Amino acid sequence: MKKLWWLLAIILCLAVAGFVIFGFPQVQKHYAPPLPGKPARIVSLAPNLTEILFALELDEQIVAVSNDCDYPLKAAEKKKIGNFWQPNTEAILAAKPDLVVTLWFEQQKAVADSLKRLGYRILTLKIEKIDELLTAIQKIGTATDSNDKAGQLLKNINSQLNDLQLKLGSVNKVKVLWIVQAEPLRVAGRNTFINELIELAGGENAIGNTLQQYPSIGTEEILACGAETIIQSAMGKSDIAEQQKAAEKFWSKWEHLPAVKNNRIYVVQPDTVTRLGPRLCQGVELIAHCLHPDIYAQKQNAAQQVR
């Protein structure tokens, strides 16, 4: 009887092996490699990528975006293919893309890999610094055959950055504490793109060099940092005024901080400062309004800024 079991087992193994070797459909070997050229249907898996694509005037070609893509307004009307965190592969396939633009982190890489196995053309970009953003714009321009528009966009961004440099290059640096999360308290460290935005806006991060990018800091650090301004990016886009009040209440216990004494606590619209995209310079201006209100005609509460 035992021999019969062994026989059954061997037959089963051979069946499985046979299925795997001969039966399992191998899709990617069937297709010729994807042709370069202007893609007619583009799917974007991240909000900043969507903004870049729209800035390159590719609105007609974009067929689907991730759920959180909401700028420009036309993006919100496009077909959705799941979250930024969990793109729905089936929905991406159903959109019949010629090009899928993704970011470079694990979840999106896994989806990109399965699409690559099916023969689709994928462009993966790493955008964690301003230089990487500019390179990414160039790469997208090349992949979508819109090099001239990409060049134009880059020129615009660079000239805006230059203007900002002229305006804010020689001001006194204001010490900023940038709050990423209130409980537990987490701030943006020096090795982040937020830091780059702060420095472009004529500020200096109140936190020195840290091991982590977004360290959580304790009360001692807060008291010692001497921040002159506290900026917090809002959670979600609604009720910024309420979040402003809540933030002011939260910080009132550290009354000896210069920022709290002078009531320079700001809650800002998150899109332009947490998304590294073509609206980079708007983000820098937003921060500069908070840091150097005297340079701008009147002090504008960031919550009232019109998009």
Add this chain to the structure above:
Amino acid sequence: MHRNKTPRNRLDKSMAEMLTSEKLAIRIVICLAVLVVVMALCTLTGKIHLPEGSRKISLEKVFAGPGQKPGENIDYEIFVGVRLPRVILAALVGAALACSGVILQAILRNPLADPYILGISSGAGLGVITAVISGITWSFWAGSPMAVFAFAGALGTVWLVWFIGRFTGKSQVTSLLLAGVVINAFFSAVIMFLTSIAKSDQLRLTIFWLMGNITEKSLSVLAVSAACILAGIFALFCISHRLNVLTLGQEEAKGLGVDTTRTRAAAFGFAAFITAVAVSLSGLVGFVGLIIPHGVRLIFGPDHRQLLPLSGIIGGIFLVIADTLARTVFGQEQLPVGVITAIAGGPFFLFLLAKYSRKVSWLK
């Protein structure tokens, strides 16, 4: 074989019947057939949301083949690229977890044992969060770094627990359980520490991974995992008759001539191996390893020669259905499969508990 009493209830009857090889083979074949049918039905479930409108996946288009270029035959691509790998993976993971649950419940003689009890969950979690924080990006054998680290973490922890369990204490079962508890607590603390220093997106990645998800994997990964899991289950099947004796108790088993230490070590080793493979593929899918063995035991009886293969197959069926629900119940949104197993598992487990304890109290 001659019975004095006519069997009055299911449990009595199953204890009185003899499990012959023919019966076992027939049951296995029938269950396998059900598995194949369920897998086939589940690959066809769920509408495709094309720009023209949503429709069901069409089988004739699938058989038509891939077409000339990507995008021509969406049905084929979705079937072969998304649904088939997912269904196969769900079946494999379900089988591995259910079998592992059976083995651990037998070794530890504890009805609440699940595949993660002896440190596998915290070991895998530690592996994952280490991989995520260290920012390692290379892929190893077509497995992502998180999968590899999870596998290594799970196996390493199991080895540690076994080592401590052997080292401390004569009564192996208790010392194993205690070693498992201590290691779990220690590693959970380390995970908490690493969590506190992780960036928010790294954290989200880890939590998402640990929740348990069935995703599309490449053919090579599926083939290697299938080989590992099926080999492990087969090895466990070969020693399953000894597990029947082991459940009587350490001394009784020794008295009946079963080498308890080696049997336990072998069973534990293989069970941990297949669980580590399953966890590295799909994260920590809960409840399958706990409820499927109990369900199968209720219906078919506690004989491990039967319990093991049938739990494996039924575990596969359960997870395939759970994953299909996770994929289709909310339209475009996808739930983690661990949510469905827990939501389905909870009430089902309570129902089983009520039914099982009623039966036990009958057998005065």
